[in-house]
Amino acid sequence: MVVLVSLICGIVFGVGVTVSGMTNPAQVLAFFDVFGSWDPTLGYVMAGALSVTVLGYAGARRRNKSILGGTFPSHPTSLKDVKLFLGAALFGVGWGLVGFCPGPVLASLGRGSAEVLIFSGSMVTGMLVWRLLATFLPKRS
């Protein structure tokens, strides 16, 4: 049942990013092109998503645990974290180079686009590189 809910959430997410226009890298890059042909659409996507999640998350967390999946996850809070800043910066550069971030590119896999396949392949490679590197780094919480 947990797996089925995950599948449905994945489908709804895939519909959402596609409907929003964010699977079109040109539209994403236009949001960041503040000094060129600026397009506000990505801002509306964030506003739409946050308007649901801010209320929904607050509601969900009034419960002690989730309906099927046990307790809610806990998260780190420290801002003294070089990895957070460096990782976000590297991700930002990659996002700005092409206009794909992980959700939209995976939602585009069914388009039969070679560009989507190349990007996805190297994205997974980049993830594997970090997960291998991380096993050599000292653990710190």
Next chain:
Amino acid sequence: MEIVSNPSWGFLGGLFIGLSAVGLLLVNGKVAGVSGILGGSLLSSSGDLSWRIAFVVGLPLGGLLAIQFNSIPNAFAVTANPALLTAAGLLVGLGTQMGGGCTSGHGVCGISRGSIRSLVATATFMFFSGATVFVFRHVLEKT
């Protein structure tokens, strides 16, 4: 490249993304961060692979479903430069794992639970994305 500004479709799509994130947290107790869900399925021994794979498989299914409707705008324009695609993919993969999230995990889920770390991460990747676009479009060349 012609961009059609689509605030209404954008907002509507955002509502779906939000619905997915709330559903995943409320029912399964999981954060709908795409890079976290995908990354956690790689080289993982934690035994929670099945829900991760189900979510990741759902993404392209949802994408395919949405493009069946002719009324939904369906423009798609991306660079064909394989070196650029490869470099950007590597940076996005590496950066999201190192920084613990992407647009969905930090930008949507993290911010909506009031996480300062996610707010800082989102501001950082938004800034660097904007800076990259600025350098490529207005400093290096006009394309």
